[in-house]
Amino acid sequence: MKIHEYQAKQLLAAAGVKVPRNIVAHTADEAAAAYQTLGGAIAVVKSQIHAGGRGKGTFNQHPEQRGVVLVKSAEAAKENAGRMLGSTLVTIQTGPEGKVVNTLLVEEGLKIARELYLGVVVDRESGGPILIASTEGGMDIEVVAHHTPEKILRESFDVEAGLRGFQARNVAYRLGLEGPSVRAAEKLLTQLCKFFIDRDCSMVEINPLVVTAEGDLVVGDAKVTFDDNAMFRHQDLLPLRDLAEEEPMEVQAQASGLSYVKLDGNLGCLVNGAGLAMSTMDIIKYHGGAPANFLDVGGGANVDQVTEAFRIILADPNVKGILVNIFGGIMKCDTIVTALLAAYDKIGIKVPLVVRLEGTNVDLARKMLAESGKPIIVGTDLTDAAKKAVKSLGA
């Protein structure tokens, strides 16, 4: 689960990590008032959307307006906020459709001496959490890792004990920090790693971590993602979820126990199992088509789930055909076909439907399909089904 920057900063501040003084604004007037309350000469007004690249992003309605701006007066805060709120921000991460900005974060300006990078993730190789740090803050860390891998510091830490003090100091010195900054870093790094574990995060990213002219360390920007599988023990975090940031159909699918991801193509797919669902997308592409989605109905699909799956696939106006690919193991093919035919009638599917079945009771299932009297195209194997499905779009 992703959260907004302002929410991440509130949680980090509560965990003892230093963040700039800030105020959340939902209207232009609130933004102006926030500027006054912060009382400094310079403030930063930041659009709150889940995607990155906001500073360079522009608004559909106001091409000159950036997603993050420095302001030096209450009037400027108000004017910028007026253009940003309710408008659609397009960044390199949002895709061309962009995201509507509903919330702004107004923050005190910092006297920036240096910008560093910090990230905490789970490292598959060591099988535990790892702290990633770099002197190249404020930049795209993937670009840094690609061009100057020597500038990326990696420090694995124990999932039970957290980041040790000496580890934090080692990282601080390797980042070139000195004097009181080392002490500030030791505190911030250990708190950050503790936060990561306490809250079951899958990612915490501080980019930049600002070293101020006074040698203090302050969180410039924060991205926090939680492990969806651990939300059962963090009920207090659930209200932070912003459904407006998520693909509505993905949210609906999740509620029905389906795993769905919307893609850009026009051939919908309904598959059992994540690996087979990905492979089905791949084989569609391999035969010249373009998948409209990833959809895993899971191992125990029933009539309701299959119906919901069709509904979700067909809610995408780009979908011009559907490929169903089921390898019936424990879930028998005839059970799936029963659900399929019931769903077909319930929904009234009007696009071509290609079905490929294999596995337990496949002969009975194929017979049921053939005798159903519905214009369902049967694929004999994976290749045949993919070819027929791609071809059906042209018909």
Next chain:
Amino acid sequence: MSILVDKNTKIICQGITGKSGLFHSQQCRAYAHEHRPGEDVFVGGCTPGKGGTEIDGFPVFNTVEDAVRKTGANCSLIFVPPPFAADAILEAADAGIALIVCITEGIPVLDMAKVKRAMVKSTSRLIGPNCPGIITPGVAKIGIMPGYIHKIGSVGLISKSGTLTYEASWQLGNIGMGQTTAVGIGGDPIIGTTYIELLEMFQNDPKTESILMIGEIGGNAEIQAAEYIKAHVTKPVAAFIAGATAPPGKRMGHAGAIISGGSGTAAEKQLALEAAGVVVAQSPADMGTALKRAIDQRK
């Protein structure tokens, strides 16, 4: 021969009184009865608080320790729900279970980090979690796969995915090939046993003549496997990597299947495997034939 599972494997199920636990325990027992009539392969299960009872003929114990003492079990199949699964794995390891197969999907990743850390000193081997399990055709099925699609044969099969493993086994069956052992390693970011350990076992298993490896986007386990194959594996290997068309940053069902920052893509994995002499199937429909090509190339 085979790997991990043989005629001495005695299985219990943790979570046997749950719906899935019981159903799959019955299926595994039926498989054993069909292939090894008269032998006791699936010997019971555990559910705390239900010790001393019986469910469909399976004796139920409160603890794994108890089950081991009374049945001689050396393998555990876990169907415990996600919040309690990590504890179940550690209980099995503590009781000295040699082979732990965890089917549970949705375990918090930091729970698995703790399990991984705790098991460093353990002699137990963990397969999974979030996997279909293991099968040595004709000997024992320890998982949720349909037994009949796995034919007895000489292919070592390693896969991150469930239904894609069935697809591969079915394709192998169509061209007259079966498996020594098929292992689902699981689709989570942190798993008990990786490709490399299994590649080594299959390389050392005299009955395994070739290896089929099924991977997917996310992480770099397949790339490390490619390096290992290049250096240590002399048997023919074929592979398929799922998710070539997956967009970056999106989780594709499996928690581990996510491309981040341009790494973990199918293309880089395919390249690494090809560079290691592995025949890579471009289409998921060609997994069986790719292995056939890998074998024929060596003739």
